[in-house]
Amino acid sequence: MSTESASPTDYGLGGSTNWLLGGAIGGIVGSLLFGALLWVVDPEIVTDVIPGIYGFDTAGGLGWVFHLFHGLVLGVVFGALVSRETILGTITADTQFTVLEETGLAVRFVLAGFVYGLAVWALLPVVATTVVISVGGGDPAFPAIAAESLAGHVLYGILLGALFAVFVDTDAAQEVEAPFEEASDSS
Template structure:
């Protein structure tokens, strides 16, 4: 006669909801992309697609596809951060989203993007570093929407 014993171990490690991260990242990137188009179209039409040799000529649609793809991937990283930090309160998740938006602005938009665009010879290469205030606004909005959509969809 065999005895089966089920055991579960709580390792204390939590994982975020990657699906909510993807949805939040897509939502945040779409809203941010709309702001970029309204405030500085060449950023979306030339700079972002230039990262991958897809511009010039200017192509805002392709820039939006690249941008939303980046937003989705960064949303998954955000979900991992939410899980690792064991953040459960909705207000704190949205706050973490805003902080994540600021972190992506510093690390990716202000520091990495100018170097990358310079390396590929983009005509849209900004100076290094590029701590542009409108870009900070765009990334804060990305993070706020990311956090809000994450909260709204994490139970799905």
């Protein structure tokens, strides 16, 4: 038995679409976890609130379809964003933090997913959904800023980043240069 542990990138999917596929898989699985959290806390968010955003009445399973579709689209957007040379160069750049330097690329993608989950939470439920509900004449007391919404989006982002690192062949990431002056080892 080998003493070497397998790297997440050992299971990468080759080809030019691997970034989008990794984002899609991470997005769907992340939204399943997020949806499960919402279901435990308040199932009406999935069954009533999410379809209500699109003008549908209580639609039961349709809320799950919308929620998974949101996760898929946001996962693909994550894949497209982190595969851009500027962002990828930032993720892979040398830093002055020893702890971060000692981590692998997978941990950096998980951290990028965490930040992405926070950004999605801030932009979509906190700002956009509240505005849409207010403009539509609804009560803007929508639970957008609720702790479960924040926790769900953060969990989504972390799982998205982790699965992205597992399913994406990141060999090309090692060759990308940082878009800024990197930290030097001289102190």
